Amino acid sequence: MHEKSIAELAAALKEGEVSSVELTAHYLRRIETLDDALNAYVTVTGEQAMEAARAADEARAQGHAGPLTGVPIAHKDIFCTEGTRTSCGSKMLDNFIAPYDATVVARFKAAGCPILGKTNMDEFAMGSSNETSYYGPVKNPWDTERVPGGSSGGSAAVVAGRLAPGATGTDTGGSIRQPAALNGVTGIKPTYGRVSRWGMIAFASSLDQGGPMARTAEDCALMLNVMAGFDHRDSTSIQRPDEDFTRHMNTPVKGLRIGLPKQFFGEGMDAGVARVVDEAIAHYKGLGAEFVEVDLPHSDLSVAAYYVVAPAECSSNLARFDGVRYGYRCEDPKDLLDLYMRSRGEGFGPEVKRRIMVGTYALSAGYFDAYYLKAQKIRRLIAEDFASAFKEVDVILGPTAPSTAFRLGEKTNDPVTMYLSDIYTIAVNLAGLPALSLPAGFSDGLPVGLQLIGNYFDEARLLGVAHQYQVGTEWCGMAPGGFV
Numbered sequence: 001m002h003e004k005s006i007a008e009l010a011a012a013l014k015e016g017e018v019s020s021v022e023l024t025a026h027y028l029r030r031i032e033t034l035d036d037a038l039n040a041y042v043t044v045t046g047e048q049a050m051e052a053a054r055a056a057d058e059a060r061a062q063g064h065a066g067p068l069t070g071v072p073i074a075h076k077d078i079f080c081t082e083g084t085r086t087s088c089g090s091k092m093l094d095n096f097i098a099p100y101d102a103t104v105v106a107r108f109k110a111a112g113c114p115i116l117g118k119t120n121m122d123e124f125a126m127g128s129s130n131e132t133s134y135y136g137p138v139k140n141p142w143d144t145e146r147v148p149g150g151s152s153g154g155s156a157a158v159v160a161g162r163l164a165p166g167a168t169g170t171d172t173g174g175s176i177r178q179p180a181a182l183n184g185v186t187g188i189k190p191t192y193g194r195v196s197r198w199g200m201i202a203f204a205s206s207l208d209q210g211g212p213m214a215r216t217a218e219d220c221a222l223m224l225n226v227m228a229g230f231d232h233r234d235s236t237s238i239q240r241p242d243e244d245f246t247r248h249m250n251t252p253v254k255g256l257r258i259g260l261p262k263q264f265f266g267e268g269m270d271a272g273v274a275r276v277v278d279e280a281i282a283h284y285k286g287l288g289a290e291f292v293e294v295d296l297p298h299s300d301l302s303v304a305a306y307y308v309v310a311p312a313e314c315s316s317n318l319a320r321f322d323g324v325r326y327g328y329r330c331e332d333p334k335d336l337l338d339l340y341m342r343s344r345g346e347g348f349g350p351e352v353k354r355r356i357m358v359g360t361y362a363l364s365a366g367y368f369d370a371y372y373l374k375a376q377k378i379r380r381l382i383a384e385d386f387a388s389a390f391k392e393v394d395v396i397l398g399p400t401a402p403s404t405a406f407r408l409g410e411k412t413n414d415p416v417t418m419y420l421s422d423i424y425t426i427a428v429n430l431a432g433l434p435a436l437s438l439p440a441g442f443s444d445g446l447p448v449g450l451q452l453i454g455n456y457f458d459e460a461r462l463l464g465v466a467h468q469y470q471v472g473t474e475w476c477g478m479a480p481g482g483f484v
């Protein structure tokens with residue numbers, strides 16, 4: 001069963017070839033036997049999943065099934081789940097039982113998808129390797145001595161290891177796409193505002209966006225059909241008519257104009273990644289797509305601008321964790337100040353503290369203009385670069401990450417090198433555009449991801465362009481040894 005995609009599982013459920021109870025139990029057994037090697041789940045909610053599976057089978061028997069009724073999924077532990085611990089990968093929230101469901105979680109519940117559990121992640125989604133998690137790093141199923149990427153590394157690993165057919169992720173600077181690339185799965189960061197952020201623990205609010213991770217683009221489209229939609233509880237949610245994200249699955253790419261940003265094809269990309277990207281370009285040419293070089297002149301400033309904007313917003317968002325209202329509280333505080341300082345000092349890990357300090361500095365009187373305001377101006381220039389490029393092309397193509405999965409511990413002592421893992425993904429968040437990563441081949445036995453960037457609200461087309469590649473190649477069907 002676990003070799004099937006979400007689309008295939010949905011069909012099998014519909015035909016009565018399998019029940020949700022059987023399917024959910026099967027995944028729970030796999031998690032029990034295989035997750036010790038990966039550490040990809042921080043919480044497994046077996047009982048609730050089985051209860052939801054029974055309800056899904058019941059709904060189907062009564063003729064009330066929707067497209068995904070009965071398909072079990074996993075949620076990144078950044079999404080609040082009522083009655084279940086929501087840790088965000090942090091000691092600070094290790095004891096936090098969310099009192100309500102995030103909109104995304106509620107939507108999947110309403111769609112009849114049992115929740116297998118919550119996936120491991122970098123602490124407060126800050127990281128590119130999953131090594132900043134309070135619960136220890138996730139291991140990459142393709143090579144358990146290597147990182148799965150981050151921050152949605154647990155979600156990517158459960159999909160790659162066939163411990164869930166699909167999982168939710170969030171992407172502030174690349175955290176859906178980069179782990180998708182490093183695990184050989186597909187993931188899409190939608191246009192900013194498409195997916196509600198309500199109940200999704202905030203890191204950098206102007207950049208954060210939830211999205212699906214699954215084996216194929218078609219599966220991501222099916223999940224996005226559930227996740228996306230207006231939410232009055234999120235002030236940046238966008239009000240648009242409902243749409244079917246699978247509608248371009250069979251649209252041919254013949255005549256599609258694909259832009260290759262010259263800045264993405266310079267130095268810095270591993271030779272193995274470059275080879276795979278070139279082969280993907282050749283494949284699309286064979287399907288009749290046309291390639292044009294595009295210029296994104298400010299893209300080399302994106303990492304620097306991001307590491308002002310994201311820490312600034314995080315320093316403000318994370319001020320709420322003060323040891324008073326919820327989360328970790330230190331033992332025997334002397335006074336209020338001691339309570340604040342020790343609760344935060346003991347509850348947050350080193351990367352989170354680094355970001356809070358950088359952000360507080362950048363926002364402080366006298367430095368705001370020099371850093372935050374400047375970064376916001378660069379952000380506008382980056383968005384304008386994309387706007388000009390999209391006058392010439394329909395889609396932009398490039399690598400997702402500069403290398404394949406690196407070894408655990410390889411970059412932990414060098415934050416700047418770690419930050420450069422997102423060199424091709426961050427500009428997209430600064431501009432608010434949709435982008436996906438799809439598996440496009442291997443280099444030395446490790447998966448390589450291809451990135452497709454679209455214009456605002458062009459998710460359906462992006463997913464269709466990815467699907468057209470996936471029906472003609474085998475990469476998205478491949479499973480790591482030991483997880484077949």
Ligand code: GLN
Nearest residue numbers: 125126127172173174175
């Ligand atoms: N790796 C980037 C960071 O550490 C992006 C994280 C994310 O997208 N959540 O900030």
